[in-house]
Amino acid sequence: MHGSSLRASLLLLTRVWFDSVRHLSAAGWKMFYRDSFAYTCLLQRCDGLKSLKEIHAQIITCGYEQNPFLAAKLVSRYAEDNGSNMEDARKVFDRVSERDVLMWNVVIRGYASSGASGEAVKIYDHMRRKGVLANQYTYPFVLKACAALGDGNKGQVIHGHVVKVGLEWDLFVGNALVSFYAKCKEIEMARRVFDQIPQKDLVSWNTMIAGYTQNEHPNDAIMTLHQMLRDDTVGMPDHATIVGALPACTQAATIQEGMLIHSYIVKSGMEVDVALGSGLIAMYGNCGRLKTARNLFDRLLDRNIVVWNAIIRCYGMHGLADEALEIFSQMVDSGVRPDGICFVCLLSACSHVGWVDKGWELFGKMEDHGVEKRDEHYACMVDLLGRAGRLNEAVKFINEMPVEAGKDVYGALLGACRIHNNIELAEKAAERLFILDPDNAGRYVLLAKMYEDAGRWEDAARLRKLMKEKQVRKPLGSSMVEVDSVVHTFGVEDESHSMKVEIFDTLESLRRVMAEDWNRERERMRESEKGRWLELI
Template structure:
């Protein structure tokens, strides 16, 4: 039994008395047929799917199934309590003869949040063809679904609708477009939209910084973050900003920026949760600061599998196999279930430490924990065998794989061929790699270096000719330095910096000084 107050009247509701409501007022009992207001209050107090369906049944019995307000409440309740119940929400929506934009948006959002994402696009198409004018929320929801599917073609169509509807300079829609293009790896388009926004809020900056980070543009992410800190008109970074920029610190091994972020977290009193903690651990790991990574790990109260992945990778990548396996044992003792990333970290650790038997043992155990092996795991096993000199076994392992070997697998084998100077096998592997990954200059260069070491100069020239004819260029490395919160990046023979002339003159003077010394 539930008690609700409505305009000074005690409303008593029993589960068995759905058709009517009994009012007790001045000792007199009055029976009253429920209206939409009453059903709304009942839905607000539903805490499980069963109770929602009970009220839904009474709404149908009462003849209120075409009430848009009640329908919106039902759709909201179904999507709130379980992603698997979008089917129930969809039934409510499909039964309506008249739907407003709010109802369309709720269903589009439900599918965009929980999937299937394609259904979100289907509902949007139906809405557009019905002539229902979309609003700013419609576009943010459907662009989120496009981003989740990485459907660039459909997203560009939606972008066209955005422009036609006059929402191209709307902040909410602009932020959704920035995030969408970043997810589709069209980072230059994402940045252009970001720059064109008439005003930017914290979500705008976070979306662009995160977009750069996930697309491997670490330098650009760090430069934008520095610009954000430097500009007094920009909002103060929040947790999402820091979670977005930390992967860039990891990629660039930017210890100074990482230390500043950690200091900012501590000074602001922000709790180091799993998302922030795993980012900090990865940053310290890539910069070789294992003790700092361990301190962060110990400070995290709620350690999820991502945090354990980060700390195990930290020790594994620096050759501390014993500590990595101790942590793995602790993880199992706590009852946590290892995932594919954990096993990848451990297999990589075994590969670098030459622990072939242990690697095989882990690989076999993956099935015991219900972890599916993917291309990365197979590539790691090939690397493990190849580094240890078991090239024949690596070849047999590839032949026995239940999936078609990809460029990662053959790339690991080619690397092993170079280490052990097996030119004959390297040529076979390189031929497969050039078919699978023809634009990767590294494959040609490895083979050219092996020919050079063997004194086969004609083959070296042949490899270089292929690179020239196919116009395949090796990606050059770069260096960066931060001065007064501005990150400056320099590549090989790079003349793009505004102070290029001064920089090269200084380098020339330094060279003369070194020669004199």
């Protein structure tokens, strides 16, 4: 009998056996089960909450409630289905008097997976107070909870605990630390931990690539992808690799990298699901390949809201508001409910073409679709009014907002003031931004340029001096060149490259060649002009 047929037969026999005993009386259960192993098998195979509760009741009746292994299995089963029954899981946990590390880990995992991240961290702290030593299975889930909470300080403390117990070299803990630091916007620390992992697996590389993408470091994400491909110890890129790398190609508008990834998807036979489909559509749209993006969209059979939003954004960002609105109508007719991102794309499309009335109409329809108006939607309306030169309406709109305007709203107003050279209003918007978004150098630079354009040099100097005092720095520009599949990045006045001597020598040689060519061209032009004068004379 083949392996697959044998497994199918065993599953069928197990199912028949389970159905035959699940309705036994309490006495029947006691006679049938002599130890906890049978309950473990039943818990492994039970389906549905009702069956789980029946088995749980029999475990209590037979006196196995304090068995730590069975209790951990019960907690695990209750915590399944995204932790929808964590209340029951916690009751089992609380009733067990002697809890081993497995029991604690199962509860922490349940809370972390169900979104109750605060409870997961509390359980971890309670575990430490009880003197239970955490292991390599504890830290990934508690770090996941810290990342979800955005609690960088707590995560750093737990990182200290990891080092203290000697688990900093563990692969799974290391991957969890990389993910934690990346999600808390500490991408440099994430890279430092990543580099210290002795034997990286595919998950390690995927986590680092996704971390760079999430923190808007697309070039670093692409460079890391190239490094992974050169590592012989790692397998071929998988679905997670591509999902993490495609947004980096979109952010950097690198059509060549994106097309290479698309070719790999096709050649490897990887299924183009909604995640890959939306990523490819966004990449081609951002690189100006709208026809390709639309062809991909039309060929996708399974389209969720993310896919629809991707194609709407493609049309909107290129000023094709008619096509964006047409796609939106098709989406609604197909029964897909729009979300907040969808309306951001639509309002932005209207802003790019100056459709103020249509923007107001869409803004009013958000409530009809059950979409909550958030700061980004108000910012889109301010941008729409501001681009159209209706600054007074934009100010009135901000003052009448039902919630306090955030940095995105005032940022849109400042940008509109720059377009229409309204310095007085720009100063008021910037004043709010210096409070709401004090570390954003772009706000200071934008107002300083407006002062310079108006000839107000003292005000511009004062603002730049304020930036220095507050240590607000504008990110340095950089250039990149790819040589033999390796991307090299150069910043302003950057001398950190290992081949800086050769690079500067080559630049100097090029400068001399260009100077010689320019001198020869100038002499040629002088001779030509001299010839014309002689002809005239």
